Amino acid sequence: MKSGFVAVIGRANAGKSTLVNVLVGEKVAIVSPKPQTTRDRILGILTTEDYQIAFIDTPGIYKADNLLNSVMQKTTADSSADVDAVLFVMDAHEGVSDTDLNLLKKYAEQKTSTILALTKTDIMPESLLISELKQLGELGVEIVPVSARKGKNIKELLKVILNKLPEGEKLFEQDIVSDRSEKFMISEIMREKILLKFDKEIPHGIAIIVNKFGLMEGGRTYEINLDIVCEKANHKAILIGKGGKAIKEVSSFARADMEKFLGRKVFLTTYVKVKEDWRNSAQLMKEYGYEQ
Numbered sequence: 406m407k408s409g410f411v412a413v414i415g416r417a418n419a420g421k422s423t424l425v426n427v428l429v430g431e432k433v434a435i436v437s438p439k440p441q442t443t444r445d446r447i448l449g450i451l452t453t454e455d456y457q458i459a460f461i462d463t464p465g466i467y468k469a470d471n472l473l474n475s476v477m478q479k480t481t482a483d484s485s486a487d488v489d490a491v492l493f494v495m496d497a498h499e500g501v502s503d504t505d506l507n508l509l510k511k512y513a514e515q516k517t518s519t520i521l522a523l524t525k526t527d528i529m530p531e532s533l534l535i536s537e538l539k540q541l542g543e544l545g546v547e548i549v550p551v552s553a554r555k556g557k558n559i560k561e562l563l564k565v566i567l568n569k570l571p572e573g574e575k576l577f578e579q580d581i582v583s584d585r586s587e588k589f590m591i592s593e594i595m596r597e598k599i600l601l602k603f604d605k606e607i608p609h610g611i612a613i614i615v616n617k618f619g620l621m622e623g624g625r626t627y628e629i630n631l632d633i634v635c636e637k638a639n640h641k642a643i644l645i646g647k648g649g650k651a652i653k654e655v656s657s658f659a660r661a662d663m664e665k666f667l668g669r670k671v672f673l674t675t676y677v678k679v680k681e682d683w684r685n686s687a688q689l690m691k692e693y694g695y696e697q
Contacts, residue, residue: 407456409489409570414481414512416505417441417465419496420524420553425449425462427553428563432666433583434462435597441465441609442600444473444695446480448584450577456567457575461488466508473684476695490518490569497523497550501537509544518569519546522562527552588618591629591663595675598659599633599644602651607643610636612683612693626670629663633677634693636684641677652677 413421417440426432429449435442441464449460463484464477485491491512495505512519521541526534534550541548547565551558583590592613600608617630633652635641645652652675660673683689 406454406572406575407567407570408458408573408576410459410461410487410576411490411492411566411570412461412463412485412488413492413494414463414485414508415465415494416496416508419465419494421465421494422462424494424522424524424551424553425460427556427559428458428460429582431582433585435593435600437597437600439600439608441474441477442597444477445585446484450582450584452575452577452579452581456570457577458563458566458570459576460492471684472687473690473695476690485512485515485517488517489571490520490566491515492520492522492566493546494522494524496525497534497537498525498529500533501540506544509541509546513544513546520562520565520569521546521548523548523550524553526550527555527557587667588615590666591615591618592631594662594666595631595633595656595659598655598662602655602658603643607635607640610640610684612680612695614693620669621672626672627663627667628672628674630674631676633675634680634683635677636679636681638679641679644677 413425415421422434422436422443425434429451433449434447443462443464447462449462451458461484463481466481493509493512509521523537538548549558549562549565551562592615595613596611599611612634614632614634615629616632617628619628621628633644635644656673656675660671663671680689
């Protein structure tokens with residue numbers, strides 16, 4: 406059988422996590438329309454009788470403006486080393502930028518095989534796609550236009566990826582789809598709902614700390630107690646909302662997804678706390694799980 410690691414690289418908000426979820430067939434990474442949704446390196450593992458592919462979903466590439474973002478960019482750079490292939494994801498709908506071209510050239514020039522997935526092709530004119538394909542074709546990498554939302558060309562993309570992978574044994578057990586724990590996914594579900602509900606800088610300055618996660622007596626309900634850490638007192642007020650309306654609403658949305666993920670009822674308690682400028686504190690970042 407074939408097996409190997411594939412680093413999924415690209416600019417912020419190119420659709421990397423959405424594509425990984427579709428490729429794996431399960432939600433292993435949170436998604437939102439906002440850049441910087443993915444903060445950690447997350448493995449999504451696709452296993453069949455004939456092959457096993459470990460997709461490494463990485464933070465988007467962009468200019469770092471604080472310590473947390475710098476760590477995220479280093480995570481992306483490190484993830485592309487010692488893999489069997491790089492899957493470079495580009496938002497075709499946004500058009501090909503000089504930044505995209507320079508990044509793609511950088512990976513194409515490396516020894517590791519590079520594949521280009523052009524995403525969001527279902528919401529763009531065919532004439533524009535043809536123009537982009539001609540422009541990118543000069544770089545000498547295999548290009549597969551896809552639509553993760555509609556499942557377009559996903560099987561073709563898998564065929565191209567498999568051609569780059571070596572013969573080998575399984576890297577993980579049959580039923581493992583991610584290297585992340587349930588506790589990690591619970592914190593990510595909470596952060597995803599905050600990203601979807603709140604605007605501007607607030608969701609990017611959020612950290613989720615799970616204080617308690619376990620089954621209650623009887624084993625039918627999970628008790629989850631978590632802190633939502635923000636950077637400013639006025640952000641805390643917005644997150645809580647008048648009479649606690651905002652935090653109740655976002656917690657309700659999160660609890661529904663947690664119950665779907667865990668397959669059991671969830672008793673969720675949330676608190677909002679302020680830690681000013683935590684994204685530039687090495688000590689707090691380590692405490693919150695963002696290692697340098």
